[in-house]
Amino acid sequence: MKSIVALQSVVTPWSDGLDPSDAELDAIEWELPLILADVDLLDAQIAVLDRIPSELDQQRIRRARRRVLAARRNLVNQAAAASIPGGAA
Secondary structure, X not given: OOXXXXXXXXXXXXXXXHOOOHHHHHHHHHHHHHXXXXXXXXXXXXXXXXXXXXXXXXXXXXHHXXXXXXXXXXXXXXXXXXXXXXXXX
8 A cells, every 4th residue: 555645845835934023013012902802802702602691791791892992992093193294183
């Protein structure tokens, strides 16, 4: 019986350039409050997938949604302030 072995070279060769760049890391760090708020919202929603949400669960979901909206608002405001020449007024 013959063994089956790939006769071609690896499709995606390993390179040292797979790490994120400094600019990408800065972008992730800048968006981190929104990412964490989204994770909190997903946690609250996942917790009630298999049961009827209690009043406490509903409060947790509403609070998490407000955090997501606040984080998005802050990012938009920061981006707008950064795009205005001379900074925010």
